[in-house]
Amino acid sequence: MTNNIARLFTIFVTALFLATPVVAELPGSSTPIFTFDNRLTIGADIETTNPTLGNDLDFTILIENVYTENFEDVEITTWIADDNEKKVGEKIETSLEKINDGNDEELNYIWQIPGDISEGKYTLNVEVDGKWDNTNEKRTYDFSKEISFERADHTLMIDEVEILRDNVKAGSTIDASVTVLNAGTEDENNVIIELNINKLDLSVQSKLTSTLLDSRDSTQYLTLEIPENTKSGTYDLQIRVYNGYAQDVMTKQITIEGSDELMEQETSVKIADEMTPGKASVVSIKITNDDNERKVMTFEISGMDWGSARVDPSQITLDAGESVTVAMHIVPDKDSSGKQTFNLIVKEDGKTVIQNQKFEANVGGLSASSTATNLVIVMILALAVFLFWKNYRKQ
Missing domain, CATH: 2.60.40.10 (Immunoglobulins)
Structure with missing residues (x-):
């Protein structure tokens, strides 16, 4: 009989323990009794006064770990539902590595209230998933709070x-x-x-x-x-x-x-031999289309306040892999002796691709070897244009 009474007492106490998801204390002890249900507490604070449709809702979620173990791999899902438990607006998802024992996490959110819903009462829902240190089983904690939305006159x-x-x-x-x-x-x-x-x-x-x-x-x-x-x-x-x-x-x-990095050529092309005032000098440029599409290229010369210049031909059409040589005709003014500069502008299908390819020239003496000068210009500028197309295609 005594054993039966003890067994009944044990069953009664166990049932009472499982049915009470609150922190209790053992008789004569200050040690709290925890279940999985009361290890984590969740609260919410609505910071927006009189929330209106179409505007922002500011709110804070407070999650407190009141247990003696860490709560890890935490996934927090927040959403708002109508009277029919149908979600409205965007769902917010947040991840935390863990909430340490005895610590809390405060999460601040800004949520845009949909403008196409009815004014009235809604429910703010929070779901927190994670695992306690000594178990691999996922635990879920829920929280909900009623909130009301109004419709303003002008929104x-x-x-x-x-x-x-x-x-x-x-x-x-x-x-x-x-x-x-x-x-x-x-x-x-x-x-x-x-x-x-x-x-x-x-x-x-x-x-x-x-x-x-x-x-x-x-x-x-x-x-x-x-x-x-x-x-x-x-x-x-x-x-x-x-x-x-x-x-x-x-x-x-x-x-x-932008084409700023490619358009502004940092390296000047120096013409080693001198140009003669009043006489034309021809600088040849080899242009190669290294792309896989046809290109229409146009050429202009700027910065020639010390003489006249033209490019012949001023426009070319290049098939993929094709090369064409164009010539810059430079005629220095008679009073233009000294170091001079000018710029070449290259456009592709009407869009500027090389803004200012700078050339440096000396005016005042006879050219000793125009062929060598032309060859140098061909090689340098062809390399610059080739590099441009190579980089431009990658982008």
């Missing part, structure tokens, strides 16, 4: 932006489609959609020609032209929608492949 939001290419070349365009949503209760007039790169002082805008009714959206297509002389780099493309009552701003990064 414009950028609902979607599609960039045709986020990596463009100088001299081309940035093409984008922007969808603006009226998330407020009032109709909106004179809505402007704008693209700009402030660092380059570039901007383009489009104005809606009709009223944007509440809960409706409109998609506009914009093209922003990038100048040929734009330097390579990553730039912030700002997308802005606004009128006199509301606005929304979004930023995307655009990479521009």
